[in-house]
Amino acid sequence: MSGMARTPAKKTGPTFVDRGDAWCVVGAGPHGLSALKALLQNGIDADGYERESDVGGNWNFGAENSRVYESTHLISSKPFTQFPDFPMPDAYPDYPSHRQVKEYFGRYADHFGLRKRITFGHDVVRAVPVEDGRAWDVTVRDRVSAQETTCRYAGLVVGNGHNWSPKIPQYPGQDSFSGEILHSADYKGADVLRGRRVLVVGAGNTGCDVAVEGAQNAVHTWHSTRRGYYYNPKYMTGRPSDQVADSLLALRLPLAVRRVLFKTSLGIAVGDLTKFGLQKPDHAFFETHPIVNQQLVYYVGQGDITPVKDIDRFDADGSVFVDGSRADVDLVVFCTGYLVRFPFLEHEWLNWKDDHPHLFLQMFTPVYDNLVVTGLIQPDSGQWTLAHWQGILIARVAEALRTRPALAHGFLGRAAAEADRRYSAGARYKDSTRHYYEVAHQDYLRALQDAIHELEVSA
Amino acid sequence: MSAGNPLRRKTLAMRPWDWSFPSQPVSHREVISAQPAEPTGLPPLLMVHGLAHAAWCFGENWVPAAAERGFPSYAVSLRGHGGSAGARHLRRTMTRDYVHDVMQTITELPEPPVLIGHSNGALVAQLVAERYPLRGLVLLAPAPMHSSVGDLVAIGRDRPADLLRAVVGQTLSMEPDILFEGLDPQTARAYSDRTGPESPLVQWELLLRRKVGPVRCPVLVIGTPADRLVRPADVQRTADSYGVEPVWFAGMGHDVMLDTGWDDVLDTVLAFATDLPAWGTAALR
Numbered sequence: 195m196s197g198m199a200r201t202p203a204k205k206t207g208p209t210f211v212d213r214g215d216a217w218c219v220v221g222a223g224p225h226g227l228s229a230l231k232a233l234l235q236n237g238i239d240a241d242g243y244e245r246e247s248d249v250g251g252n253w254n255f256g257a258e259n260s261r262v263y264e265s266t267h268l269i270s271s272k273p274f275t276q277f278p279d280f281p282m283p284d285a286y287p288d289y290p291s292h293r294q295v296k297e298y299f300g301r302y303a304d305h306f307g308l309r310k311r312i313t314f315g316h317d318v319v320r321a322v323p324v325e326d327g328r329a330w331d332v333t334v335r336d337r338v339s340a341q342e343t344t345c346r347y348a349g350l351v352v353g354n355g356h357n358w359s360p361k362i363p364q365y366p367g368q369d370s371f372s373g374e375i376l377h378s379a380d381y382k383g384a385d386v387l388r389g390r391r392v393l394v395v396g397a398g399n400t401g402c403d404v405a406v407e408g409a410q411n412a413v414h415t416w417h418s419t420r421r422g423y424y425y426n427p428k429y430m431t432g433r434p435s436d437q438v439a440d441s442l443l444a445l446r447l448p449l450a451v452r453r454v455l456f457k458t459s460l461g462i463a464v465g466d467l468t469k470f471g472l473q474k475p476d477h478a479f480f481e482t483h484p485i486v487n488q489q490l491v492y493y494v495g496q497g498d499i500t501p502v503k504d505i506d507r508f509d510a511d512g513s514v515f516v517d518g519s520r521a522d523v524d525l526v527v528f529c530t531g532y533l534v535r536f537p538f539l540e541h542e543w544l545n546w547k548d549d550h551p552h553l554f555l556q557m558f559t560p561v562y563d564n565l566v567v568t569g570l571i572q573p574d575s576g577q578w579t580l581a582h583w584q585g586i587l588i589a590r591v592a593e594a595l596r597t598r599p600a601l602a603h604g605f606l607g608r609a610a611a612e613a614d615r616r617y618s619a620g621a622r623y624k625d626s627t628r629h630y631y632e633v634a635h636q637d638y639l640r641a642l643q644d645a646i647h648e649l650e651v652s653a
Numbered sequence: 654m655s656a657g658n659p660l661r662r663k664t665l666a667m668r669p670w671d672w673s674f675p676s677q678p679v680s681h682r683e684v685i686s687a688q689p690a691e692p693t694g695l696p697p698l699l700m701v702h703g704l705a706h707a708a709w710c711f712g713e714n715w716v717p718a719a720a721e722r723g724f725p726s727y728a729v730s731l732r733g734h735g736g737s738a739g740a741r742h743l744r745r746t747m748t749r750d751y752v753h754d755v756m757q758t759i760t761e762l763p764e765p766p767v768l769i770g771h772s773n774g775a776l777v778a779q780l781v782a783e784r785y786p787l788r789g790l791v792l793l794a795p796a797p798m799h800s801s802v803g804d805l806v807a808i809g810r811d812r813p814a815d816l817l818r819a820v821v822g823q824t825l826s827m828e829p830d831i832l833f834e835g836l837d838p839q840t841a842r843a844y845s846d847r848t849g850p851e852s853p854l855v856q857w858e859l860l861l862r863r864k865v866g867p868v869r870c871p872v873l874v875i876g877t878p879a880d881r882l883v884r885p886a887d888v889q890r891t892a893d894s895y896g897v898e899p900v901w902f903a904g905m906g907h908d909v910m911l912d913t914g915w916d917d918v919l920d921t922v923l924a925f926a927t928d929l930p931a932w933g934t935a936a937l938r
Binding site for chain 2: 274
């Protein structure tokens, strides 16, 4: 089948096409691209679908579902973040901007000839298992003409992202608030903050970025967080701090030792956060997704940001916090994260329990062998090295399903039993929807590597 | 990946040292290139030189000749060599830095290339091949992955002073009679004079026994029976590790891209590059 460039149905084409042994990849963000490339590279025909007119997914700044803002830069340095077989250019800085990232994905797609395999400007409206689960009928809709086309595929890879559907909290009195409420999903740059009194809610990396931009642009900024956190610097000893951190991992130091080293070095670099009026972290290091922000503490120290506790309620002029203090504000920015959504799939196919899917290796559902989710991970490090290896594993599975079904079924047969395994390198993550998809990169990558070896064994 | 092959290992995703101590880039990389008159659909060729050489050794004959035959052709100077930056740090340069340079050069090409490595450049090319899905891999008089201690012993028997110099960190001798068999003495001398210094760390690293992960692209191995740097037995062993038979060119020296008969070698390489299967469909090695 490979090598035969059968064009997927365009809007003038037939409304049903059987693509035989080919696989379908939904989404042309980094995970979709790497899966598509890995399949093609291993001789498995594949088509990609993307709702926008370009690759990049979340990094396609300005696109409807892109969630990057004007100042977004990577918070993990290049070596962890890039595709291992397609390093970022030497000319890029340690922490590239979202524009460079998008350009990088474009070059990746061009270099590996992926664009001609992707049908752009199409929404996937539904995917249905057929032939007893041996194939998938994927229906796509042209976003311009609204014409629908259905193609049959031997397998389905879902890389539709998990950072696009905003999670908006509801507090008492929120509707009576007379100012503006914005979710970070719609935050594109600092203009909206200028000259206003701003409350930023949430201490994810976005929340911290927006709070810092508030300090630089707003009249005053309040930053509400549920708990205290560790704020990691981007650099230590002149090197990107994740590279310093991974030197310790490379030495295979145990978690307890790494915690002590980190707390000590952070104590020297930043110091006691409570002296700045920030809350004391209520958890040990590595138990929450790392925040990389060198500027937040600085602006708290300058008095431009007032750290406040969790919101109790809103009134017309602002919000009251759980400790009884209040802030009168013009704008609230909820940096409260995103919900994972698969609008074209039934939840039960993804082993959905307690409002999120439970997947073997965060990828494979016990329900269908040929349904794979890619990118449903939030690593404590760069993302696209993991995207690459997820892609390679998908190709190995697709290959095995075709040529060595016993091997594939032996591997995928563990999906139910291992669906709840976490890859946290020993740490216990704080139970929050934010950490459903958290993985410790070294732990998770080792698991991917082992899985790839298992499927390569008798190659 | 044949089971029990001593030069093979499984796919390596974990590279913590590469992440925490990445190769530091240099400011400029020299890439010599020539394009066919019109697009031919043939894959690009990227050529990587060996110890003390630079892109010029391919730029001399192969790059223009291959372009004339329809192949977009490139040759890169590794850092500290030829027109590339990094001479000042040459003594600190390691093989991983060369791998970095080649990977960077590949990402600048329009599509996956056939990678052609000569001597130590062939070793670099194999390390690239386990990281990147090449269209094809060509190894010219490849420095052995299984340690070149045997070659060094042979050099020591042949030319003890050369061995001694290499051991203390000086560049291996690139005298005309070591590199060439058929060239006239003036040309041979002129080429030999163009070679430069090499990193002592890279030379010492040749003694390491390395393993590479699965290489999924077709491989061509080329050797010369009279090679005075890489013994034919080592070329044979490299070819064995990929399950292919080497192609031998008698009457030539180590520098098969410069010595008399370079066009015959190029013919073999281009025939290989023409017949490659569509990208990524080759069987696992």
